[in-house]
Amino acid sequence: MPAAADRLGPVLPESWFQRDAPVVGVELLNKILVSQNAAAEVVAGRIVEVEAYTEDDPASHTFVGRTQRNEVMFGPAGRLYVYLSYGIHHCANVVTGSTGVGQALLLRAVVPVCGIETIRSRRRGRSDSELANGPGKLCEAFAIGLSLYGADLTSRASPITIVDDGTEPPSSPLIGPRVGISKGVETPWRFRVSGRMS
């Protein structure tokens, strides 16, 4: 955990993530995602949009049971589930709930708060509003790849963590259907702080 992140606030403990995804999802809004790569480049962003996926949810990767890819979703909460989407982009999720239950929250958008120059260089050519306003874009901005599969977000020693800087979750989050899925569209498990759905 980078020293620069220490001043942002305490790391969220595993117990905090050990509740059902839709519950954690709303509270995860306004928390801070922090990452540091091998070159000691630190970037941080405020989480502004997430989606919940649970085991009995036909849209979830865990709906079919345990597989090699989704294994980490059945493990302890507070871990990072990374997968390759459409053969091109990575998507990052935070594992929630009890161990043995396959659920997670897809990180859909963050607003950069630290390391903006590093993010701009990773997302070269994009306007500031397009730096991390999507699950694939977010992973590029934070250099999240499969090497971070299973990373412990609750450990201060981890290259990627989630901290609480004291900002409250929004009192009236926007709630709506999840996007990009063909099943489970009727379940309103997309959560967002105020602003436009991107």
Added chain:
DNA sequence: CGGGAGATCCTCT
């Protein structure tokens, strides 16, 4: 600015 299509390849059946 909004809609549509292509890219691209891994995962599971």
Added chain:
DNA sequence: GAGGATCTCCCGC
């Protein structure tokens, strides 16, 4: 062998 928890570019308006 099919189908994606997406993004970007290129059109047309």
